[in-house]
Amino acid sequence: MRTMLKIENLTATVGEDDDAKTIINGLTLDVPKGEVHAIMGPNGAGKSTLSYVLTGRDGYEVTGGSATLNGEDILDMDPEERAAKGLFLSFQYPVEIPGVPVMTFVRAAMNSQRKARGEDEISAPDFIKQSREIGKALKLDAEMLKRSLNVGFSGGEKKRLEIYQMMMLEPNFLILDETDSGLDIDALKTVADGVNAMRSPDRGMLVITHYQRLLDHIQPDKVHVLSKGRIVATGGPELAHRLEKEGYEGILGEVA
Amino acid sequence: MTTALRDMIANPTTAELDLVARYGMQPADSRRERLFEAFSRTGLPHRRLEAWKWTDFKVALQGLDRPSTPPAQDPIPHAGALVFRFSSNGYFPPDHIPDGLNVFEKDEAQALGAAEDVPLGALAASLSGGKARPATLLLEVTSKELPRLHFQFSGEGEANFARVVVVVRSDMALTVSESHLGGAGLTSSVIEFGLQKGSTVNRAVYQRGTSEETIASTALVHLDADSHYTQTSLAFGAKVARLETRVTHQEPSAKATLNAAYLVGKDLHADFTTHVRHGANSCVTRQLTKGAVLNGGTGVFQGKFFVPRTAGQYTDADMQHKALLLEDGAVVFAKPELEIYADDVECAHGNTSGALDDDQLFYMRQRGLPEKTARALLTQAFVAEAFAEAGALEEVLRAEAEAWLAAV
Known part of the structure; x- marks a missing residue:
């Protein structure tokens, strides 16, 4: 079975009880192993909601359909269980965590995941060696990795730190939520290099983006257009170029 | 005399009558009488007094009883320190007193400034003494290189009182720690620092008690020119525990740093109360209090900066109190106050209380940390900020906080 992430007719709401709004509305999507799929869509289409529903954030309720990762239903799992299964979300807005140093956090996360999978903890020397290599590749200052997570970091530094965590944790399915936002060209290239280094026949990726710019650096196998909570168009990389040229209105007018 | 004092306390409780009897057993001493009088004006302080509205010793301490459990273990290292231990049944000074420290064990009570403002301090000063201990332990520091002084208040009975005065001579330095470990129905100590x-002076205070103990620690701090007083406290509470610090900047350019953390579980109550008087120009105060409270626990923060019109010019003072309500049913009361009459000052304060941040929790869980671990890590980091100035004892305080959080 090559399919890794399989989403079928998914519907989900945001908000409580009477105020609940349906944001994901009958979404179906397959991402096979080894492929990179992009999801593009206008503001309010449900892009970030999709990433939160898949990773299990509180406040998002699945009201129908299914989502499986490697054949396992993920929707009933806690966020940390999904993480241990290899699901990783690179946040659009990485959260600041004062008083918790980057390396302390990542090592705790790594060992929690390993424990959940019944694996041995990583030794301190192995962890430090791996951290040093990845930090170097991402042009992250060693001092930065000792500072509190994301506190006082620039937008670009925060995004690079997301990629650092991704490379350290070696997840098997990545969701990148607007990873290009807030990045200048050089930072974008560094981040994209990191993501491309993660491409592998055993790993799937979902790249959520508003603009086509990121896809010049991370070549997708498929591009999906999300509108009003469902996939309304699917194509190859050329679809992203068409969107850039014609705008969402052009494409959405055509499918509607 | 005793009868007259008894009459001063309105509707005395069994505990208050017991305290009057204990006073009657002390040797006659006019200063002691004055101190007990100051206590008797209020009796055990209670909720009808503004400064005690959230911390009521009168209700908490109906009678003086010996707790059913021994005092808490002392986590502050004794090795390498000069340990003065105050128990219900004795006073145990260090075997050897090095040069640079002069120790005076006074049989007479010493006057206490602002005795009316600190009724439990006045009580401690008036009931310290007799056969078991000096009425006042007076220490004079004439060195910069003394080992750390450690005061341990660890009872084995109904009540435990102590009075200490520490004078630090010009340009000298002292590191001091205190453990308030309960072990008595009422433990009250009053310590004065003259810098x-x-x-x-770098002072660390550790307090731990049970729901059968009441604990009061009163500190009065007088700062001369260019002196620097740093205080780091960690309180776990007791049936009621009050850690009160009153600082007077009495000459220019003094600095006070007052940091504290309270971690309060079910049926426990911890109160940090501070009063800082900027009675001289160009003095600095930095105050940070962090709290974390579980269901059934109560945390209290009362902070006041008082800046008089002429003396307090160029004051630079900042007061921050931040509390985490870790569970439903946790209670935090906070009253930050700035009373400022001088016109050229920088005074700021901040006061927040709430739950852990959902965004932070989700982020950490998404990376694989179980919710419990994520909560503990966030709370540890939140609290640990209060220990940053504790020097060599920072790690001890942090480890105590972590152990408590890990058990939550």
């Missing part, structure tokens, strides 16, 4: 010109 002469250019001297420094």
Whole structure:
């Protein structure tokens, strides 16, 4: 079975009880192993909601359909269980965590995941060696990795730190939520290099983006257009170029 | 005399009558009488007094009883320190007193400034003494290189009282720690610090008790020019525990740093109360209090900066109190106050209380940390900020906080 992430007719709401709004509305999507799929869509289409529903954030309720990762239903799992299964979300807005140093956090996360999978903890020397290599590749200052997570970091530094965590944790399915936002060209290239280094026949990726710019650096196998909570168009990389040229209105007018 | 004092306390409780009897057993001493009088004006302080509205010793301490459990273990290292231990049944000074420290064990009570403002301090000062201990332990520091002084208040009975005065001579330095470990129905200690010109004191305070103990620690701090006083406290509470610090900047350019953390579980109550008087120009105060409270626990923060019109010019003072309500049913009361009459000052304060941040929790869980671990890590980091100035004892305080959080 090559399919890794399989989403079928998914519907989900945001908000409580009477105020609940349906944001994901009958979404179906397959991402096979080894492929990179992009999801593009206008503001309010449900892009970030999709990433939160898949990773299990509180406040998002699945009201129908299914989502499986490697054949396992993920929707009933806690966020940390999904993480241990290899699901990783690179946040659009990485959260600041004062008083918790980057390396302390990542090592705790790594060992929690390993424990959940019944694996041995990583030794301190192995962890430090791996951290040093990845930090170097991402042009992250060693001092930065000792500072509190994301506190006082620039937008670009925060995004690079997301990629650092991704490379350290070696997840098997990545969701990148607007990873290009807030990045200048050089930072974008560094981040994209990191993501491309993660491409592998055993790993799937979902790249959520508003603009086509990121896809010049991370070549997708498929591009999906999300509108009003469902996939309304699917194509190859050329679809992203068409969107850039014609705008969402052009494409959405055509499918509607 | 005793009868007259008894009459001063309105509707005395069994505990208050017991305290009057204990006073009657002390040797006659006019200063002691004055101190007990100051206590008797209020009796055990209670909720009808503004400064005690959230911490009521009168209700908490109906009678003086010996707790059913021994005092808490002392986590502050004794090795390498000069340990003065105050128990219900004795006073145990260190075997050897090095040069640079002069120790005076006074049989007479010493006057206490502002005795009416600190009724439990006045009580401690009036009931310290008799056969078991000096009425006042007076210490004079004439060195910069003394080992750390450690005061341990660890009872084995119904009540435990102590009075200590520490004078730090000009340009000298002292590191001091205190453990308030309960072990008695009522433990009350009062310690005064006089910091002469250019001297420094770094004080760490640890408090732990049970729901059968009441604990009061009163500190009065007088700062001369260019002196620097740093205080770091960690309180776990008791049936009621009050850690009160009153600082007077009495000469220019003194600095006080007052940091504290309270971690309060079910049926426990911890109160940090501070009063800082900027009675001289160009003095600095930095205050940070962090709290974390579980269901059934109560945390209290009362902070006041008082800046008089002429004396307090160029004051630079900042007061921050931040509390985490870790569970439903946790209670935090906070009253930050700035009373400022001088016109050229920088005074700020901040006061927040709430739950852990959902965004932070989700982020950490998404990376694989179980919710419990994520909560503990966030709370540890939140609290640990209060220990940053504790020097060599920072790690001890942090480890105690972590152990408590890990057990939550």
